[in-house]
Each structure stands twice: as structure tokens, then as C-alpha cells.
Amino acid sequence: RAKEQGRNSFQYFTDELNLAAHEWLSIENGLHQALERNELFLLYQPQIDLKSRRLIGVEALIRWRHPERGLIMPDKFIPIAEQSGLIVNLGRWCLDTACRQIRAWDSENFYVPRVAVNISARHVRNSRISEDVCAALAAHGVEPGRIGIEITEHTLLENVDTISHTLNDMHRRGTYLALDDFGTGYSSLGYLKLLPVDELKIDRSFIRGVAERDDDIAIVKAVIALGKTLGKKVLAEGVENFEQAGVLEALGCDAIQGYLVAKPLSSVEVKSWTAPPLPFEEPGQAGTVIDT
Ligand code: C2E
Ligand code: MG
Ligand code: MG
Ligand code: MG
Numbered sequence: 001r002a003k004e005q006g007r008n009s010f011q012y013f014t015d016e017l018n019l020a021a022h023e024w025l026s027i028e029n030g031l032h033q034a035l036e037r038n039e040l041f042l043l044y045q046p047q048i049d050l051k052s053r054r055l056i057g058v059e060a061l062i063r064w065r066h067p068e069r070g071l072i073m074p075d076k077f078i079p080i081a082e083q084s085g086l087i088v089n090l091g092r093w094c095l096d097t098a099c100r101q102i103r104a105w106d107s108e109n110f111y112v113p114r115v116a117v118n119i120s121a122r123h124v125r126n127s128r129i130s131e132d133v134c135a136a137l138a139a140h141g142v143e144p145g146r147i148g149i150e151i152t153e154h155t156l157l158e159n160v161d162t163i164s165h166t167l168n169d170m171h172r173r174g175t176y177l178a179l180d181d182f183g184t185g186y187s188s189l190g191y192l193k194l195l196p197v198d199e200l201k202i203d204r205s206f207i208r209g210v211a212e213r214d215d216d217i218a219i220v221k222a223v224i225a226l227g228k229t230l231g232k233k234v235l236a237e238g239v240e241n242f243e244q245a246g247v248l249e250a251l252g253c254d255a256i257q258g259y260l261v262a263k264p265l266s267s268v269e270v271k272s273w274t275a276p277p278l279p280f281e282e283p284g285q286a287g288t289v290i291d292t
Contacts (some may be wrong), residue, residue: 027080030066035089039065043264044096044115046273047235047257050249053275057114057148059257060098061264065243081132082122091123096135098147101267103140113237114176121155123161130169137168144174150201151177153185164195171196178235183223192230195265207258211243217251222267224251 034040044058064072081087098115105112123129125267129149138145149170156163171177178199183206202223209216220236236248239258248256262273 023079027072028084028086030283031064031077031081031084031086033092034064034066035086035093037067039067040090040093042094042101043269044112045102046270047116047255047266048261048275049255050245050253055112055273055275057254058112059116059264059272060118060154062094062118072109078120079231082120085122086118088123088127090280091117091119092132093131095117095132095147096139099142100137100144102146103272104267108207108271112146114146114148114269116150116178117178118150118180121152121158124151124155124166128168130173130198133170133175134173145176148178148199149177150180152180153182153187155268156185156191156195159195160191166197170197181236181237185260189226192226192232197232198291199233200234202234202236202253203255203256205245207236207238207248208240210236211241211247216248220248220253221272224253227254228252246281261270 041063042060043063045062046055047057047059048054049056060269062074062078064074064077066072076211078087079089094117098117102112102115119129123132133144133147133149136142157230167177176198177196178201179197180201181203182200184203200223202220204224206216206219210220224234233254235255235257236244236253236256239245239248239256239260245256245260261276265273
């Protein structure tokens, strides 16, 4: 009986694996066509300066409108694109689309200071990301400072020399560089001294509890202090309510992004976006208790 059960669970396990493998292959094949058939699109999530409440930029977030499966989120297909190497084509597509969009907004007299594009480790590591950025900028006549690159900390894990060379190259030409999901990776803080990073994006997981939990407050405080000392901007991601924004403002955070400001929007929706009301603190609530 035990043997029987063992076999059943093994059978179940392999079925699961087959399903996963099949799913994986189907997404991988679909992705090749998605690029050609225009099934990918970008949404843009506003980022604002905490003091002035003004729009400082938007982050481009990719979506896939699959002909049969409907809308697919990046968490589902980015890892597959990374494995297959297609992520490099995808990154180029994002850069090109972002630059085209900047020009389109410009021509509609709508000024977005900067569009941040997520670039995966693999693209930074083994390819000519710097040339790809230049090509996209040149193709649309966009100034380098209007494109930002977001890379996650784990990008820095391997071969820091090569990566540092690549990042320096882009930075020298004026492209803005942000370290995404900061605090969740394993990079040595010493790298921050060597790399031309303009901005630290504090990961959402620390922002969630920033209005209640002492440990989250301590971490966020430390990142802001680190950023200030090293002359880097600090942006908090995943800000969802007034309490969090109030605390971040009291702690001296430079900028925020999150559902409180706006969810990711279409290029048309961005144009009718308006900043959330001032001040962030609801009367007599947050912003008074934080001892900085
Ligand atoms: P990320 O770069 O850290 O992007 C932030 C994610 O948090 C986005 O999810 C965004 O929609 C979500 N978010 C923003 N504000 C809030 C909030 O207030 N609360 C909560 N709960 N979530 C919020 P999304 O769009 O599903 O993207 C997930 C991840 O996929 C991104 O994390 C990024 O790592 C990756 N990704 C997205 N677009 C691209 C792309 O074009 N290229 C690459 N390589 N990766 C991408
Ligand atoms: Mg990002
Ligand atoms: Mg992030
Ligand atoms: Mg994140």
C-alpha cells in the first residue's frame, strides 16, 4: 500500500512537472511571436518628489496581452524570457518603446521628465546594454537623461568589474541609474561606493510596515541615511497610504511611487493624472510621532 501510494504521488509529481514544462515551453514560444505581433505593451507608474509633489518620472512596466490567455503579468513571463535569452530583445523593445513614448508625449505638449525601464541582470551582464540605450535614444532623438535604467541588486553579484564598466559607460553619457528592490539583494554595501548609481529604490516589503513596525522604520531610516551620505536619491516603492507617505516624508525620503500616487497607467491615462492632495498627513495623524 505504501508502495502504491508512493507511486501515486510520484505519478502526481511527474504530471505536475510535465504541466509546468509544457506551460514553460508554450510561454517561451509565445514570447517570440509576442514581440512580432505587438502583443506587448507598457504601462507607466508615476513617481513624485515628496517635497514638491511634482512628477519626476514614470516607471515603465511591461504587460502581455496574450491572444488566448488574456493579460499576462511580468512575474509570469520575465523569468522565462531571462532563461531563454529573449530578455535581451525584450529589453531593447522596452527601451525603444519608452523613447518613442517620450517623443509622443513631448509632441502632445505633455512633459514627463524621465521614463525608467527595468533591465534584467542578463542584459546588463552579457550584452551591449549601453549601445542598446544609445540606439533607442538616437532613433527617437531623446536626451540621455530622460531615460532611467532600473537594475536589481542581484545584478551586481557577478563580475562587478564588467558591470561597473558598463554602468559607468551609460552614466557618463547621462543615463539615470536606479538600484531596484534595494535591501532585498545580497550586494555588498561597498559596491555603492564604486558604482555610479543615482537612486536607491527601497523595496516595497520594507515600506509596507513603515508606519507601524519598528524594524521596518529602522531599515528605511538607515537606507535614507546611507543614500544621503553617498549623495544618492532615495525613492520608496509600494507606498499605498497616507500614513506611509507621512512617515517617509518625516524621515527625509526624496520620492515615492505606489498606489497612493497612482497605479500603473496607460500612456493616455498618465496625461490626466493629478498629484494626491496635500499634505499627505491626515489631520492630527501621522507625521507627528516620528522621532528622526
Ligand atoms: P518592480 O520593478 O519592483 O516593479 C514594481 C512592481 O510593484 C510592479 O509590479 C508594480 O505594478 C507594483 N506596484 C507598484 N505600486 C504598488 C503598490 O503600491 N502596492 C503593491 N502591492 N504593488 C505595487 P509588476 O508591474 O507586476 O512588475 C513586477 C516586476 O516585474 C517588476 O518589479 C520588475 O522586476 C519586473 N518587470 C516589469 N516590467 C519589466 C520589464 O519591462 N523588463 C524587465 N526585465 N522586468 C520587468
Ligand atoms: Mg522596477
Ligand atoms: Mg522595485
Ligand atoms: Mg519590487
